[in-house]
Amino acid sequence: MHAISFIQDLAVIMLVAGVVTILFHRLRQPVVLGYIVAGFIIGPHTPPFGLIHDEDTIKTLAELGVIFLMFSLGLEFSLRKLFKVGATAFIAAFLEIVLMIWIGYEIGRWFDWGTMDSLFLGAILAISSTTIIVKALNDLKMKNERFAQLIFGVLIVEDILGIGIIALLSGIAVSGAVSSGEVFSTVGKLSLFMVIALVVGILVVPRLLAYVATFESNEMLLVTVLGLCFGFCLLVVKLEYSMVLGAFLIGAIMAESRQLLKIERLIEPIRDMFSAIFFVAIGLMLDPAILLDYAWPIAVITVAVVLGKIVSCGLGAFIAGNDGKTSLRVGMGLSQIGEFSFIIAALGMTLQVTSDFLYPVAVAVSVLTTLSTPYLIRAADPLSHRLGAIVPQRVARVLGMYGEWLRSIQPRGQGAMLALMIRKILLQVGVNLALVIGIFLAGAYFAERIGGHLTTWVAEPGGQKALIWGAALLLSLPFLIAAYRKLKALSMLLAEMGVKPEMAGRHTQRVRRVIAEVIPLLSLLVIFVLLAALSASILPTMELLLLIAVVAAAVVAVLWRWLIRVHTRMQVALLETLDNNVEH
């Protein structure tokens, strides 16, 4: 009976994990560390002997652990939170990730590791650990302080950027080369996919969950949630993205559902079970011999992580306008690596582009930096005092003035409102264009298959192309019209602002009207050229294109109001789900 050895593995994992985590809890260390140590103890590399029989099955379950971890992260993510996160989070997260990838890469090259190993090392060092920070701040009872809120903001931005890094690394690992063109195209496609997935997902999934919830059966809700989660992961894998991305995205989509609390309650035990297996499986892979061999790189990388993160995050927080003390606290709170690093290291292993030593090294660095985190957070205040005493008066005054200057140039009153309005319009235009591009790309992607079905009616390939392209245009019309109207509103706003009567005199009104008409038309033209380029493979001949244009124009003329209403309804549905009280 194969199942018995499997049950035995689970029994050993859970029993040892239980004992070690209780011990670690008493030592005031995070549970995660306990799991890793438990895995180390029962692993094949440590005496007495390997207690795990069926490592493959355990690794498969560990994969489930990753999915549930990322799914939970997505559930806690929520777009609303991202919109509310301030400049600090964006600047600090950006600085941290860019600097840490560079530092990691340079360290790897310095130790004469391969390009891929160095690149993955950089990515491994880039993102801090939510789990460990939350635990440390909880233990220190600092969860509600201002710097903690800033840290949580940074972590949210990091999650999204981390997802991007994973997608990028997968692309680079498969093609084997890093070109700026590829990076650009990967990021573009990824953003496009994420926007479309979020918009479609938020329109469909919360409604479906609300329907299932009416049956008031936890079991049915759970099965539906799991089905959607695994199903979406599968879809993402088929599109050649990482499963991790899928789990996070579907989590973020479900975060907009009314059943969020219930879903979190149902998923929590399952996540805890599988993530325990995941972290124990990490410990299983630790080989003391490798750790000893790589003691020197581990030490260097650990120091680099702590110093690099303090500097980059602290600097980021300072640039965004926080005082020195808060910035130092933010930097010191974020100075460790954790679950994201394990996931990236595992990615390198499964893609078979990194060396065997990278994973254990990452784990060792994570353990060391995790252990130091609470001490660093506690040391932030004394350190800032001491720094304050050392830094020369003049430097301190310049630094202080920077903050004041930053606050003085921030738009206030009408200016701030205007900036907010422009940002919102641009976001709406972006989302609509992403949907349009998605429709055309899907048309191009499925063109052959659709063409096959069309042969009975339209034999000629040119005609087929024209039909597909025309259909894509028809489907896109509501979004194109919406984008046009938003752009028009924007250009009117800009004309109003930019063309002042004191400059244009009596031509003011006329100039304003021209600008308000020209900008959106020009933008639409650019969009069409872009669409034509993206859908080059299904672009019909000039004559057919003209025909399509005439048909489209007729449709727009006749159905203008209806198309607007369709779009408005979708937008209302989306915003209702997002529970945002923005006017549309």
Place this chain on the structure above:
Amino acid sequence: MHAISFIQDLAVIMLVAGVVTILFHRLRQPVVLGYIVAGFIIGPHTPPFGLIHDEDTIKTLAELGVIFLMFSLGLEFSLRKLFKVGATAFIAAFLEIVLMIWIGYEIGRWFDWGTMDSLFLGAILAISSTTIIVKALNDLKMKNERFAQLIFGVLIVEDILGIGIIALLSGIAVSGAVSSGEVFSTVGKLSLFMVIALVVGILVVPRLLAYVATFESNEMLLVTVLGLCFGFCLLVVKLEYSMVLGAFLIGAIMAESRQLLKIERLIEPIRDMFSAIFFVAIGLMLDPAILLDYAWPIAVITVAVVLGKIVSCGLGAFIAGNDGKTSLRVGMGLSQIGEFSFIIAALGMTLQVTSDFLYPVAVAVSVLTTLSTPYLIRAADPLSHRLGAIVPQRVARVLGMYGEWLRSIQPRGQGAMLALMIRKILLQVGVNLALVIGIFLAGAYFAERIGGHLTTWVAEPGGQKALIWGAALLLSLPFLIAAYRKLKALSMLLAEMGVKPEMAGRHTQRVRRVIAEVIPLLSLLVIFVLLAALSASILPTMELLLLIAVVAAAVVAVLWRWLIRVHTRMQVALLETLDNNVEH
């Protein structure tokens, strides 16, 4: 990446299960049926094609489903409930199981199936399905009626008897023969193991869980619960019992913990996830060709299950003193088979003693009887009316008189109290003796290993045996003394009752005292002979035995009060955990 095909399987299972269960919910059918049908749809035997790639991993997860199902059943079981269950439940469950095993066996033989197939068929038909009954009674809003409470009582007794059947079948399947001696010894050992496991478990596990709960971390509590659950299953497997028994027992032990509600809440989603996989995996195995080939046996067995259960359970309820209408309702409510039958059928398959067709046949019968259950429950009242009209007046009066007679002979007032006291004393003696027997059996079992450690001090095997036997006796002393004292109390009670002054005249007091002294001493003698027989392999020579007896007598004389106190403390701890306010 092996994990992707696994995720794909999970996605297919959960997505199809989700859709089908929603459909079945709308059709007012149990979710379980939906899962089985979902498995049938995606299975390898039905078009379009097999959607599952890695059936082995799915089956391993299905095993986890069985463990969590039985663990949950154990959590809901609780010894308190068993103590409170009335005579109806015991009589009905006993009659049902005996009759159904016999009917199943005879049907199997009639179809010329093998002995093992017939025997397993009998066991498969023996036990009704808690899941399906609860769902049906919920839907009919009859959960709080009297007959529903009787049904739940029957189900609790069935669980315990079902566990016994599984243990027995494993033994029979391994040895390949059914002898009454073996049945007796298996049942004896099983009862012994269950008593010891429950007593030790209830002393240890709830305390441990209460300790872990002080950390107020759901994650740690869950990991501990899972560790104990899998660990205990493993122990039970090493003792050559079924994993199912282990999961149920550890569940029943945890049911006595104060953290029961929290544990149930944490385990529920995990159980739902894996039991969904379990039921879908059952559907996967359904082959329409086999079902068609065995259509005739399936029809016969289905009718036999419905009629057999109505008669046996109804009769049992009636014999225990319920009126005809209630009895009929009890019988018709219990007339189906479900999850226990699948587990028994799976047992036959994994032990490789049953034919391939048995599992699908059992599933088909379960599906048919599940579909009929709600109609049968609703038909019970009209049927009892019609039966009441058909049955001749005289028969009806005789039947009515039976119930009255039964109520008249039931002990009341002092008599009932006395019966209760005697029952309680016998239970306590039984538990203490089970522990003593357990200690001696463990001594005999580990004798060789312990002897190996002793050789440095005692070279001679005879001396080693004497030491082990003496140690076992020493350990047993608190329980032996407790049993002796309970027996003395019982015999005093019996002497008081049995020897009345009008019979024994002026000798009354003396006769009573003799009886009160003789009975416990005789019982102790019987116990020692029994122990000597059970521990024959480590029984020392006569001289050494005498020496041990002298030492034991001295220990008893000196430590009498202390030994009583030790036992009392353990008993208090046990009863406190059971939250029973019985005097000790």
